[in-house]
Amino acid sequence: RLLSAIKAIRRYADGSGWEISLRADLAVPLERFIRSHTYGESDVARIGADVCNALILCRDRGIVHGDVKPENIFIGGGNFENSMEVRLGDLGMSALVPDAAGDFAAPEVLCG
Numbered sequence: 001r002l003l004s005a006i007k008a009i010r011r012y013a014d015g016s017g018w019e020i021s022l023r024a025d026l027a028v029p030l031e032r033f034i035r036s037h038t039y040g041e042s043d044v045a046r047i048g049a050d051v052c053n054a055l056i057l058c059r060d061r062g063i064v065h066g067d068v069k070p071e072n073i074f075i076g077g078g079n080f081e082n083s084m085e086v087r088l089g090d091l092g093m094s095a096l097v098p099d100a101a102g103d104f105a106a107p108e109v110l111c112g
Helices: 030-035 041-060
Strands: 006-011 018-022 073-076 085-088
Touching: 030 073, 041 073, 041 085
Parallel strands: none
Antiparallel strands: 006 018, 073 085
16 A cells, blocks of 8 residues: 555665655545544554554665654545555655664664
């Protein structure tokens, strides 16, 4: 789901991070989405699980997101039934840490 929402991926010229553009037409910020929909505990659990899955996907590729917060979680698909898609965006603070996929520490610690 995360990869289907990506419009473009570009590495910063100085090598400090990545610019990843999401298709804005496919997702709205989490806070706006929950204000306009009814939801229950299972929906909240699903959002949490999908954010965790996005972080696992990043970790498996050696990327530390660095800025996980509600403003960087996006919902696509229209409703909480079966078509809801959760996306984690704004990887502007992310760092590529190829040898640290299994480590748990801040990017500045892992990168020295």
